[in-house]
Amino acid sequence: QVQLVESGGGLVQAGGSLRLSCAASGRLFSINDMGWYRQAPGKQREVAAYITSGGITNYADSVKGRFTISRDNAKNTVALQMNNLKSEDTAVYYCYVVYGLQVYWGRGTQVTVSS
Numbered sequence: 001q002v003q004l005v006e007s008g009g010g011l012v013q014a015g016g017s018l019r020l021s022c023a024a025s026g027r028l029f030s031i032n033d034m035g036w037y038r039q040a041p042g043k044q045r046e047v048a049a050y051i052t053s054g055g056i057t058n059y060a061d062s063v064k065g066r067f068t069i070s071r072d073n074a075k076n077t078v079a080l081q082m083n084n085l086k087s088e089d090t091a092v093y094y095c096y097v098v099y100g101l102q103v104y105w106g107r108g109t110q111v112t113v114s115s
Helices: none
Strands: 003-007 009-014 018-025 035-041 048-050 055-057 067-072 077-082 090-099 104-105 109-114
Touching: 003 104, 018 035, 018 090, 018 109, 035 067, 035 077, 048 067, 048 077, 055 067, 077 090, 077 104
Parallel strands: 009 109
Antiparallel strands: 003 018, 018 077, 035 048, 035 090, 048 055, 067 077, 090 104, 090 109
């Protein structure tokens, strides 16, 4: 069973920065994609960023140029550096991993961007 724990969420002013981290644990052999999706009230779920096992990164247009995703395969961790945050970035951010044919996600961490 894969378990994910996120950290780093909080309150930040518009234009500020925040770094989210996620650690995966369990009987893992090799993880495929790792990423972050977010959900805000009244909005559709959106994958903000993900990174493949080979290190190829992908970003939603809404965060491109502002967010940077990275991973440490040895530690089974993934991080999301968020810069120049905007109010529309406010959401619960969930770490997820693709392991085999299954997708696992954490409990989420709240990110609130104030004006």
